[in-house]
Amino acid sequence: MVTILEQVSLSVTCDLEPRAGLRELCCRERRVADEVKKAVAFVDGRRSCTLKYATDHQTSGISAVKMPINRVLEYMRFGDPTKVLQLVEKAMPNAPGAGQVVVKWIASPINPLDLNKISGTYPAHSAKFPCIGGSEAVGIIDKVGSGVKGLAAGDKVISALLKYPVWANYKLCGANEVRKVDDRLSTEFAATLLINPSTAYCMLKEYVDLSRGDYVIQNCADSSVGQNVILLAKEWGYKTINTVWDRPGAEESKKRLKELGADYVFTDNEFAKDGKKMIKSLKVPIKLALNGVGGPSIQKISSVLAKGASVVTYGGMSLKRHEFSTGSFVFNDLRAFGFAIFDYLEKPENQQKADKMFRWLQDLNAKGGIHPPEMEKCSMDEYAKAIAKSTEGGHLKQLLYFDSTFMNKH
Structure with missing residues (x-):
């Protein structure tokens, strides 16, 4: 050598x-x-x-x-993702045993969930260091062990559950840890299918029986989940009222959401000033609110809900407590729920519904009814820059490619 x-x-x-x-x-x-x-x-x-x-x-x-190599993004302790994450070369995985496969991962988005797991602020994440980062990805089956049914070398797959790390070139895993997807899916859509479209789907379907013409209100509307809510609501005939943070670029975000199909879009300050008046003019009860921010934002949007309406919280981007006024919560009989897609997917009783959901989302993507958010592509070697942009906010979602040869492919 x-x-x-x-x-x-x-x-x-x-x-x-x-x-x-x-x-x-x-x-x-x-x-x-x-x-x-x-x-x-x-x-x-x-x-x-x-x-x-x-x-x-x-x-x-x-x-x-070219000989295959296996590099991983791992961390040896909890901390600032920009400081503790390292790119390390590891041995190639062993040959798959019974019920196992080796996956060649192609690309993975950097999600807030990933950053929270690395920083140690995600309470459900128990670490055994060193930990490999990531939670969702798209890849290709490289090798298949004995007894595996429904998967073959060359199949396009996504991670099936969020608890399995994916920031690696190659990974040995159980066949049940991946889900086969349509080979026609773009890398961008397949890589982001597990978390955000499915979260939006479940929140719109699991809590309130909505009909065409009904209104849904949400904060954090320019997030990946928020954009999927707008696209799915449009497909099902629901109307959306959306709020975004007051920050540089807010007007561009509002314009982009309107182009996606949002019916009304406000900044938080605009909604506090004009939202109630506008909603009152609709003369339609709002039965569902989706909350990904917390803090004063949820108090504002919950104050316009109909009696007996539901508030579903899926995140807390403000890092502040979720606030409800006594008048809205108690005297208006609001129902508050928390939703986490990883918990939903792990429950055996949800498996048939999940299978149906993922098939439907792929079919909708094929028809052009849903698509991934605009993202910035980066190679594995550029991970430090991508992580920094993800922690700063105000940037496009970062899509991390483990094999740069796929960056310019569909």
């Missing part, structure tokens, strides 16, 4: 004629090193590869053969 460039490992094999002596071998090794330096530019950014040098009495040349 020789190292010719920083962090690029190359194995060189010389096949010589039987009469070649030690002196000739040394000379040829020098030529190999020179050829390798020229050839390394053709391995398209991959950190590691194997180069075989072949020669005989008629021809000589060099060929590059």
Whole structure:
């Protein structure tokens, strides 16, 4: 094994004629090193590869053969994701045993859930360090163990549950830890299918029996979940009233949400000033509110709900307590629920509904009725920049590619 460039490992094999002596071998090794330096530019950014040098009495040349590598994004302790996350090379997974598969992960979005798990603020995350990051991804089945049914090498899959880490090139896992998806799905949609579209679907279907023309109100409308709520509501004929944070870029967010199909969009301050008056003019009871922010925001949107309405909380982006006024909560008989998609998917009684939901979402995507949010693509080597943008906020969602050759593919 020789190292010719920083962090690029190359194995060189010389096949010589039987009469070649030690002196000739040394000379040829020098030529190999020179050829390798020229050839390394053709391995398209991959950190590691194997180069075989072949020669005989008629021809000589060099060929590059990419060998699989397994790099992971892991952390050894809880803390600031920009500081504790590291890119580390690991051994390739063992061959899959009975009921197991090896998955080659392609891409994964960086979600708030991922950052909270790394920082240790996510209470349900029990860590056994080192921990690999990530919660949802799209990949391809690389190898299949005995007894596995319904999966074959080359199948496109997504992670089936959020508790399994995915920020790795390759992962050995149980066949039940992945879900096969339509091969026609784009990388972007498949990578984000597990959490946000399904969260929006369940919140709109599980708590209130809505009919066409009914209104739903939500905060955090420019989040990935919020955008999916707008798209699904449009598909089912519901109307949406949406609020976004008062911050730079709010007007652009409002415009983008209207283009998606939002009926009304306000900043939080605009809603506090004009929201109640507008809603009163609708003369339609609002039976469902979706809350991903907490703090004063939920107090504002819950104050316009009909008697007996439901508030479903799926997040707390403000990092503040969820506030309800006594008048709204007690005397208006509001019902408050918490929703977490990972908990929903892990319950055996929900499996048939989940299967139906994922099939329906894929079919809707094929018809153009739902699509992934606009995202910024980044390679695994750019993880630090992508994590920083995700923690800062105000940027597009970051989509992390473990294999950069897929970045420009559908």
